[in-house]
Amino acid sequence: xxxxxxxxxxxxxxxxxxxxxxxxxxxxxxxxxxxxxxxxxxxxxxxxxxxxxxxxxxxxxxxxxxxxxxxxxxxxxxxxxxxxxxxxxxxxxxxxxxxxxxxxxxxxxxxxxxxxxxxxxxxxxxxxxxxxxxxxxxxxxxxxxxxxxxxxxxxxxxxxxxxxxxxxxxxxxxxxxxxxxxxxxxxxxxxxxxxxxxxxxxxxxxxxxxxxxxxxxxxxxxxxxxxxxxxxxxxxxxxxxxxxxxxxxxxxxxxxxxxxxxxxxxxxxxxxxxxxxxxxxxxxxxxxxx
Amino acid sequence: xxxxxxxxxxxxxxxxxxxxxxxxxxxxxxxxxxxxxxxxxxxxxxxxxxxxxxxxxxxxxxxxxxxxxxxxxxxxxxxxxxxxxxxxxxxxxxxxxxxxxxxxxxxxxxxxxxxxxxxxxxxxxxxxxxxxxxxxxxxxxxxxxxxxxxxxxxxxxxxxxxxxxxxxxxxxxxxxxxxxxxxxxxxxxxxxxxxxxxxxxxxxxxxxxxxxxxxxxxxxxxxxxxxxxxxxxxxxxxxxxxxxxxxxxxxxxxxxxxx
Numbered sequence: 133x134x135x136x137x138x139x140x141x142x143x144x145x146x147x148x149x150x151x152x153x154x155x156x157x158x159x160x161x162x163x164x165x166x167x168x169x170x171x172x173x174x175x176x177x178x179x180x181x182x183x184x185x186x187x188x189x190x191x192x193x194x195x196x197x198x199x200x201x202x203x204x205x206x207x208x209x210x211x212x213x214x215x216x217x218x219x220x221x222x223x224x225x226x227x228x229x230x231x232x233x234x235x236x237x238x239x240x241x242x243x244x245x246x247x248x249x250x251x252x253x254x255x256x257x258x259x260x261x262x263x264x265x266x267x268x269x270x271x272x273x274x275x276x277x278x279x280x281x282x283x284x285x286x287x288x289x290x291x292x293x294x295x296x297x298x299x300x301x302x303x304x305x306x307x308x309x310x311x312x313x314x315x316x317x318x319x320x321x322x323x324x325x326x327x328x329x330x331x332x333x334x335x336x337x338x339x340x341x342x343x344x345x346x347x348x349x350x351x352x353x354x355x356x357x358x359x360x361x362x363x364x365x366x367x368x369x370x371x372x373x374x375x376x377x378x379x380x381x382x383x384x385x386x387x388x389x390x391x392x393x394x395x396x397x398x399x400x401x402x403x404x405x406x407x408x409x410x411x412x413x414x415x416x417x418x419x420x421x422x
Numbered sequence: 423x424x425x426x427x428x429x430x431x432x433x434x435x436x437x438x439x440x441x442x443x444x445x446x447x448x449x450x451x452x453x454x455x456x457x458x459x460x461x462x463x464x465x466x467x468x469x470x471x472x473x474x475x476x477x478x479x480x481x482x483x484x485x486x487x488x489x490x491x492x493x494x495x496x497x498x499x500x501x502x503x504x505x506x507x508x509x510x511x512x513x514x515x516x517x518x519x520x521x522x523x524x525x526x527x528x529x530x531x532x533x534x535x536x537x538x539x540x541x542x543x544x545x546x547x548x549x550x551x552x553x554x555x556x557x558x559x560x561x562x563x564x565x566x567x568x569x570x571x572x573x574x575x576x577x578x579x580x581x582x583x584x585x586x587x588x589x590x591x592x593x594x595x596x597x598x599x600x601x602x603x604x605x606x607x608x609x610x611x612x613x614x615x616x617x618x619x620x621x622x623x624x625x626x627x628x629x630x631x632x633x634x635x636x637x638x639x640x641x642x643x644x645x646x647x648x649x650x651x652x653x654x655x656x657x658x659x660x661x662x663x664x665x666x667x668x669x670x671x672x673x674x675x676x677x678x679x680x681x
Contacts, residue, residue, distance in 0.1 A: 177510060177511040177512070177513070178513075180511050180513070181513065181549075181550035181551075182550065182551060182552035182553070182579070183550075183551055183552040183553030183554075183579070183580070184549055184550055184551065184553065184580070184618055185549070185618075185620075185621045186550075187553075204510075205509070205510025205511055205512075206510055207510055210433065211428075211429040211430040211433050212430075215510060217509075218509070218510045218511070221511070240433060241510065242510065243430070243433040243434055243436075243437055244433075244434060244437065245506065245508065246437055246506040246507065246508075247506070247507040247508060247509055247510055248437060248440065248470045248507070249470065249473050249474060249477075249507055249510065249512055249515070250466060250469050250470045250473060252436065252466065254429075255426075255429070255432060255451075257426075257429075259428065259429055260429055263429060287462050287465040287466065288452045288453065288459070288462035288463065288465075288466075289452075289453045289455070290432070290451050290452060290453065291426075291450070291451055291452065291453050292426030292427070292451060326455065327455070353465075356457060356461070357456055357457065358455065358456035358457055360457070360465075362465070
């Protein structure tokens with residue numbers, strides 16, 4: 133019987149603590165310095181490549197930290213067929229790195245063989261809901277695991293939408309069996325952009341379905357007659373969003389919470405400080421609940 | 423008020439609108455809420471163009487340096503309209519950008535530009551290509567005497583070749599300088615071999631003979647056949663042994679068969 137000193141790899145569960153979205157400017161530092169971070173999330177597509185340095189980097193990260201894969205390009209809400217090649221690449225990556233969490237977005241991004249490579253808003257209609265339920269189920273079946281779906285920030289609503297966004301998300305989770313990745317910043321951005329009540333939004337999401345939360349910073353578009361926030365992931369988390377996060381924790385209980393920063397990416401220490409803030413609120417919540 | 427679009431109608435109209443066809447009846451399906459629908463949609467158009475342009479920036483940093491931000495953005499915008507992204511992974515976007523640069527009349531003054539772009543796309547492909555274990559030169563000793571002529575070498579999936587009538591490698595290196603000095607453009611054309619060397623993409627200029635030989639090997643030609651063809655036009659100093667030693671030393675021979 134072959135004996136090996138190497139224990140088999142065990143996927144580490146993502147804890148209900150603050151994690152950080154790992155982006156290329158910080159790969160080297162994380163591998164070299166092994167900073168104290170509870171878990172990392174990466175964009176799945178960045179590691180779709182067949183070989184080379186990137187897969188090796190991810191292998192190192194997942195050996196040392198719990199890992200979550202967050203997709204940005206599957207376009208679950210396309211009215212065309214699902215892109216099987218994309219799903220196959222995702223499945224291969226999942227098989228290789230065994231992430232504790234896998235997530236995608238409630239949006240569309242491609243039609244007619246053309247990808248727009250953005251998270252585009254769906255109309256919230258029965259037609260779109262039915263499509264999304266089918267798609268999420270198909271993806272979960274193909275991948276052989278559950279996924280989390282994230283609410284996206286939007287800059288428009290459609291005149292023919294008939295279902296409030298929060299209800300659409302809740303119904304999608306209920307009917308498809310997927311979990312919710314509640315992006316608290318996106319709720320805030322949409323509340324400002326579309327006049328939603330962010331508190332009612334949070335209360336409408338079934339607490340048990342929320343498997344992760346996201347926090348990020350937005351910018352304000354200047355020179356318009358109405359307030360419009362853009363989800364740039366280029367700033368610290370806003371005070372109002374921290375307050376909303378507190379409410380979300382009270383509603384859902386403590387869940388893994390990610391700090392995302394994708395443009396004008398600062399020193400890693402800035403992300404650590406944002407994660408520490410989230411950790412403080414998670415801790416406060418636990419103390420209150422105890 | 424028109425009837426509500428189906429989801430396929432809406433998504434196709436959205437795509438056409440952001441790509442510049444302002445005749446499609448999309449804005450009427452967008453709630454204004456205090457803003458013109460076109461402004462709301464315009465945010466998406468900007469993000470889409472910015473994301474795809476950023477992908478081209480990542481793949482073509484030397485081209486960006488040669489032409490500057492404004493020209494690059496114009497070329498990128500034209501490319502985005504003409505060449506749809508076919509993948510949800512932005513690393514796949516930009517393969518035909520060199521061809522567009524070659525056709526652009528505005529770039530005609532920079533005859534080498536498209537070739538520098540081809541070199542950069544080859545770098546991107548080499549960087550992302552599959553891994554393969556390297557064979558050592560001793561592999562050749564294992565080939566039976568009577569199968570020598572059938573020997574085929576499999577080269578690393580990340581190996582790429584670029585040939586140009588311009589000194590592309592020298593131009594690319596020039597672009598890496600912080601304070602670019604001056605560039606000698608009246609040099610001979612260059613043929614470049616690219617491969618992945620641990621955490622970087624390695625490049626070296628190679629002779630026309632090596633380029634010819636490697637092109638044939640990549641096409642699946644036997645080593646004997648490729649050598650024979652190369653020798654027909656080779657310069658007197660063509661050294662097959664040196665070429666093979668270099669391939670093995672760089673870990674670029676990853677398989678061989680003689681069936």
